[in-house]
Amino acid sequence: MGTPLATEKPDSLDALYAMAQRLANGESIRDEIVGDIYRATHSICHEAVKYEDKKRLEQTYRLDRIVTSPIWGFPIMLAILGVVFWLTIAGANVPSSMLASFFGVIEDYLTAGFQAVHAPDWLYGVLVLGLYRGTSWVVSVMLPPMAIFFPIFALLENFGYLPRVAFNMDRLFKSSGGHGKQALTMSMGFGCNAAAILSTRIIESPRERMIAILTNNFVPCNGRWPTLILLASLFMAAGVASQYTTLVTALVLMGMVLIGIVVTLAVSWILSKTALRGVPTHYTLELPPFRKPQILKTVLLASKDKSLSVLNRAIIVAAPAGVITWILGNITVGDASILAHMASFFDPFAHALGLDGYIIMAFLLGLPANEIVLPILLMGYLSSGAMVDLESTANIKNIFLAHGWTWLTALNMMLFSLLHYPCGTTLFTIYKETKSVKWTVLSAAIPLCIAIAVTYATTQIAYAFGWV
Amino acid sequence: MMEKTIALAGNPNTGKSTLFNALTGLSQHTGNWAGKTVTMAAGHFEYQGQAYRIIDLPGTYSLYSNSTDEEVARNYIILEQPDVTVVVLDATSLERNLNLALQVMEMTNRVVLCINLIDEAMRLGVRIDVAKLQERLGVPVATISARKKIGIDGLLEKVGQVASGQLIPEPAPIVYSREIEEKIKMLEPHVVRLLGNRFPPRWVALRLLDGDTDLISTLKSPAGAPAAEAGEVMQLGNASCH
Amino acid sequence: MSSPIRLLDAKTGTKLRLTKLEVTGVLRRRLLDLGFVPGNVVEVLQKSPLGDPTAFRVNNTTIALRKEESGLIFAELLEV
Structure with missing residues (x-):
């Protein structure tokens, strides 16, 4: 080594750093350090770890050959998705109606109680017909499917399947300019978009992370699943024989997820060619x-x-939303309730999208949480302002039909739900993570524009072909 | 009585969060993929009358601050100087996992190695000679299955001994090539002169040789002013919203 | 021993000894951390259904790399 360095006496950290850099003299030092560490671990493991049977260890990799195989990789992915939906739908029906009748019985007691103390009508309306029904509706419709879907999903996650999905789909994400780990953050979105936004931290490149954040919403979260499941089973599977309804509903849901993935890829591609231009960063993915x-x-x-x-959500969000909707639906100005006025204001615009003013209202009022969009819509539809007794889903369908719904309305509502802006919690998380008003606004505006464009196109096409 | 601090370090997907949940009764998100834990979670528990605060550091492949995660984990160990750093290792891929353990052992001697997923390793016919590992590494080694709650007491026993100072591990240093060792020798005295012994001089010398500019700026910040930085990334309990 | 080839060009099922990484910066460090260290043995496991990335076994772990990365890693084929 050069002797001058030996006598050097750096008097600050910077000087010391400069000295170290002169000593290091090039880039290869990291290789040597890591190489030496690996040599050490290798020799330690050689002494301390014994493999009784290399074959058995390799067995665990055999499954990979199947779930990521060129032939079976994608079919298995779709089949798993389909089976998860099928189980969710088939399993949720019975507990849902049991919960609904349970809440119905409680409501009867509440009603009797309110009558016994001669409570004023408005108080009964706000508390029982608004708050209680809103909350119990959310619980009975949301709870069973979520209590089935998430455990199954958690099993898949704990088994280690998610990284294989990322591995299978990476090429699609690469060509769309996103990061391969976007498939992982999307999977998290099935549970909760806000949690998924946090999980995008695994993507180190800011550009690709932003793409993942802006497109995460196209994966339906647990607030939107019940809407999609309910509408799919009521309207999409209506024409088929009863033994196939669950299957068709599951297929429709799969279709929705696939549309979400296609939109994700398309938006990622457009963003990576425009506002978020750049080359894909390096990629390493561990398959545990x-x-x-x-x-x-x-x-x-x-x-x-x-x-x-x-x-928690039901109590925090649905309960006050139930109250507000009840109030809006029961205070009349002129000849109609405030809610009806607002709905008719949106009507012309909504009809172009194959929706109606109440649906748009429901999405607007449902900004805090997607869970409450459907309950608000039903409340709006009932002139009394109170939500219906939901012991039978057939009742719900009758309400929709009475308000001029067709399969196209249901499809558009599903598409709008899938594609529209994320919920308030998610937007707030996006703001906290990006610290940027601009990107937060865009993360709501981009999906909204897409939702409007897609539902408009669907509607106009359906009209043009005379399908409706 | 003073609460002792434990940091959980380790590769991604070695079961740190599962261990964290088992110890604290909290429910950090767990799953079988690398990168789930994106925030540092903190929790509390008590064992044999001693109160502990435990931090679940983000899972990293190394501590060379190639990414924010690694920097966060690295800074926590070096600046906050937890009473014990538990390195969680996946028994089925010890070789790569030890890579990180050795890096931690360069940063602090208060280390306990925790070989997790020992049940999986047994199932796969991987036999680990714990005594041999302890002898070669110079730090206590415990084998556990966090998800089946096997071996947790044994681990906490060792953690307690290190935390109380009853046991002072002497990690075996990694011996680098002669050339690197010479350079370390030249830098070490200057590191001690400028920084004292607050940070392990050998490790600082290595980082300087490696061109770690982040470390320089971290060390320069007034007395390491770590508290605020750690607080910012700290998140209590579950990171997910609903 | 044959002359080094790119990891990208290695056939599925073959084992190779790494010779050199023609990568710099963060990616190089990441690859080193994962065990892509010259001298280490790597096995080519499987390609993704869409042809890319490819899964490699290194140090008893499975790591997937895209062709952009595996094209910069050189290794020599080991006799089976």
Whole structure:
């Protein structure tokens, strides 16, 4: 080594750093450091770790050959998605109606109680018909599907399937200019878009992370699943024989997810060619060994967590929203309620999208949480202002039909729900993560424009071909 | 009595969050993929009358601050100087996992290695000689299965011993090539002269050789002013919203 | 021993000894951390259904790399 350095006496950190850099003399020092560490770990493991049977270790990789195979990789992915939906829909029906009748019985007691104390009508209206029904509706419709969907999803996640999905789909994301790990953050979006926004931190490049943030909303979250499930089963599977309704509903839901993925890829591609231009950054993805999940524990934990959060949302958001909607629907100005006035204001615009003013109202009032969009809509439809008794989903369908719904209305509402702006919580998270008003606004504006464009196109095409 | 601090470090997907949940009763998101834990979670628990505060650091492949995660984890260990740093290792891929453990052992001697997923390793026929590992590494090693809650007591026993100072681990240093060792020797005295012994001089010398400019700016910030920085990334409990 | 080839060009199922990484910066450091260290043995496991990325086994872990990355890593084929 050069002798001058030996006598040098750096008097600050910077000087010391400069000295170190002269000593290091080039880039290869990291290689040597890491190489030496690996040599050390290699020799330690050689002594301390014994493999009884290399074959058995390799067995765990055999499954990868199937779930990522050129032939079976994608079919298996779609089949898993389909089975998850099928189980969710088939399993949720019974507990949903049980919960609904349970809440109905309680409501009868509440009603009797209010009558016994001669409570004024408005108080009964606000508390029972608004608050209580709003909350119980959310609980009975949302809770069962979520308590089935999320445990299954958690099992897949704990098993280690998600990274394989990212591995299979990477090329699509690469050609759309996004990051391969976007598939992982999308998967998180199924649970909650706000949580998924946090999970985009795994994408290190700011550009690709922003793309993942701006497009995460196209994955339906647990607030939107019930809307999609309900509308799909009421309208999309209406014409088929009863034994196939669950299957058709599951297929329609899969279609919605696929539309979401296509839109995600398209928007990612456009963003990466315009506002977020740049080259894809480097990519390394670990495929961890499959691990047998602890089935009971995972199921219990996931359903408990999800059930609690649904209940939480129901109480925090749905309850006050129920009250507000009831008030808007029951204060009349001139000849109609405030809600009706607002709805008719949006009507012309809504009809162009194959929706109606009440639906637009519901989406606007539902900004705080997607869970409450459908309850608000139903409340709006009933002139009394109170939500219907929902012991049978056929009742719900009759309400929709009475307000001129067709399959096209249902389809458009599903598309709008899938594609429109994220909920308030998610927007707030996006703001916290990006610290940018501009990107937060865009993350709402881009989906909204797409939702409007897609529903408009669907409607006009359907009209043009005379399908409706 | 003073609460002791434990930091959980380790590669992504080694079960740090599962261990964290098992110890604290909280429910950090867990799953089998790299990168789930994006925030530092903090929790509390008590063992044998001693109160602990435990921090779940983001899972990283190294601590060379190639990314924000690594910088956060690295800064926590070096600036906050937790009473014990538990390095969680995946028993089924020890070789790569030890890579990070050795890096931590360069930063602090108060280390306990926690080999997780020992049940998986057994199933796959991987046999780990714990005594041999302890002898070669010079730090206590515990084997556990966080999800089946096997071996947790043994781990906490060792953590307690290190936290209380009853046991002072002497990590075996990694010996680098002669050339690098010479350079470390030249830098070390200057590091001690300028920074004292607050940070391990050998490690600082290595980082300087490696051209770690982030470290320089971190060290320059007034007395490492770590508290605010750590607070910012700290998030209590579950990161997900609903 | 054969002459080094790009990891990208190695056939599925083959094992190779890494010789050199023609990468700089963060990616190089990331690859090193993951065990793509010259001298280490890598096995080519499987391509994604869409042809890219490819999964490699290194240090008993499975790591997927895109062709942009595996094209910059050189290794020599080991006799089976």
